[in-house]
Amino acid sequence: MIPMPSSTFPGLHSVLFASKEAAIAHQDVISDNPKLFSDLITAISYVLDVQEDPRLFHAWRVAAVAAAMAEHILPGNVAEVFYAGLLHDVGGMGAFSHIIHYPTLYSQLLRPEVVNHPERxxxxxxxxxxxxxxxxxVxxxxxxxxxxxxxxxxxxxxIAPGAQLIRIAxxxxxxxRFRPEVQPEDTAIIVQTVSGLEISPEVAEAFRLVISSEEFYRELVDDSRLYGLIERFESSTSTPIFPPNSDAVSTxxxxxxxxxxxxxxxxxxxxxxxxxxxxxxxxxxxxxxVEVTKVKYAGLLHDAGKVAVxxxxxxxxxxxxxSEIVRVKYHPVLTMDILRNIAHLSELAWIAGHxxxxxxxxxYPDGLRGEEIPLLSRILAVADALDAITSPRAYKEKRTPAEALQILHEEAGSQFDPQVVDAAHSVWGSGRLARAA
Ligand SMILES: [Fe+2]
Ligand SMILES: [Fe+2]
Ligand SMILES: [Fe+2]
Ligand SMILES: [Fe+2]
Structure with missing residues (x-):
């Protein structure tokens, strides 16, 4: 458990329970959460950087370099610099190309989605x-x-000092990335050339100190060792702990x-x-x-593995x-892999992955049958199909919720658990699903 001074992330401590019932349900799903926040942010930054193949690990590297620099010149804000580094390009989500594909300031200024990503x-x-x-x-x-x-x-x-650290990282x-042969001493020279232009001389000096550690650089550039570096920062920085409040996690x-x-x-x-x-x-x-809370969270995370398709x-x-079908069918497996690495969400991994x-x-992926499939996964399957059928897709028109329910009815007992389909019908009858759809 990582102790956290309450002053570090005061916002987390000021959030009140949405309701006593929600708080109790939430505590039962995620009983102890010291690592949950950092694991979630790390997972989000990983998912952001999966651009099909290859995995870029851009956010992780930026966070590690910026946080290491903060230890020298911004020791009171290492945690904030680290988490800002992990999330610095979150505003670029949905852009056609990953934000790193615009290497120069000039090429960035030509693209509105790039110019807007810091504010977003x-x-x-x-x-x-x-x-x-x-x-x-950010x-x-x-x-x-x-x-x-x-x-x-x-x-x-x-300019906020933490922002300058992220800038140079x-x-x-x-x-x-564009010149993989670059060595630590080359990066120090590059940084000297932008000192006073892109970054302050103090920040350039902090970078020189960080990059002079050969061990740090080796871990940074080796994809297989990088996560170890991230984990070290996760445990050495003061980690915000979620209050027992479902709203903070839901956000x-x-x-x-x-x-x-x-x-x-x-x-x-x-x-x-x-x-x-x-x-x-x-x-x-x-x-x-408790079960409703689990399915709520599992629903939010169920397609995490799709980022690699x-x-x-x-x-x-x-x-x-x-081979296209094989790639698509792999996504629930990757969902499980991603969620298994998030503290306290391992049960959700199994539900979401099925x-x-x-x-x-x-x-797929395991060919489970009937009640071998977790009930919450069977519920997700029906909800997933309802949304897929009622949403426009590349090659077909969307259907109405009534048509979707008819299709579910036809597939009850083969694709879907008939009990869950009945429940979807009753929700439809009450009007709640109609509004949601
Ligand atoms: Fe950026
Ligand atoms: Fe970036
Ligand atoms: Fe899926
Ligand atoms: Fe889905």
Missing amino acids: GKEIIQGIPGLELCADF AEHHEWYNGSGYPYRKAGGD DSIDLSR VLTVFARVVDSKHGFTAGHSERVSQYSVEISRAMGLSH PRSIIDKPGPLVG HHERWDGMG
Whole structure:
């Protein structure tokens, strides 16, 4: 357990329970949460950087370099710099290309979605209790010391110091990506050339100190060792701990869901709707608040693994073939892998990872049958299908909720658990699903 001074992330401590019932349900799902916050943010930053293949690990490297520099010149804000580093490009989610594909300031200024990403990132992060200072660092991470950056054209000491650390860590990761042969001493020279232009001389000196550690550089550039570095910062920085409040977790999980859905044009809002439909169906089935909370969270996270499926496959205007089907069918497995690494969410990993199982045993990834499939996964399966059928896709028109329910009815007993389909019908009858759809 990582002790956290309450002053570090005061916002987290000022949030009150949404309701006593929600708080109790939440505590039962996530009983002890010291690592939950850092694991979730780390997972979001990982998912952001999965651009099909390869995994870029850009956010992790920026966070590690910026936090290591903060230990030298901003020791009171290492945690904020670290989390801001992990999330610095979250405002770029949904952009056609990952933000790192625009290496020069000139090429960035030509793209509105690039110019807007710091402010968009600030808005997203501000919504997470406890990350207010991180939001400021993110908003200014493309400001230049000489005033030529964006979006505010701030200069010199007007720029938040944490933002300057992220600025140079970001620049160096880009130059290393485009010139992999770059050595630590080369990066120190590059940084000297931008000292006084892109960053302050003090920040340039902090970078020189950090990069002079050969061991640090080796861990930084080796994909297989990088997570160890991230874990070290996770445990050495003061970690915000969620209060026993479902709203704080829901907020972060909703950001997670939006990052996942933003990877594919046709899936905007999908995970939030699946979560919402699953909650309605499980309430109609009389499940406990604990179970309803689990399915709510699992719904938000169920397609996390889809970030590794290429856009060309998800958005393909026509049926999938051979290797494309294999790639798509792998996504629940990757969902499980991602969620298993998040403290206290391992049970959700199993539930979320089985949302494509079928009642007749013909689903994937494990071919579970009937009640072998967790009930909450069976609920997710129905909610997932309801949203897929009622949303427009690349190659078909969307259907009405009534048509969707008819299709579910036809598939009850083969694809879906008939009890869950009945519950979806009763929710439809009450009008709640109609509003949601
Ligand atoms: Fe950026
Ligand atoms: Fe970046
Ligand atoms: Fe899925
Ligand atoms: Fe889905």
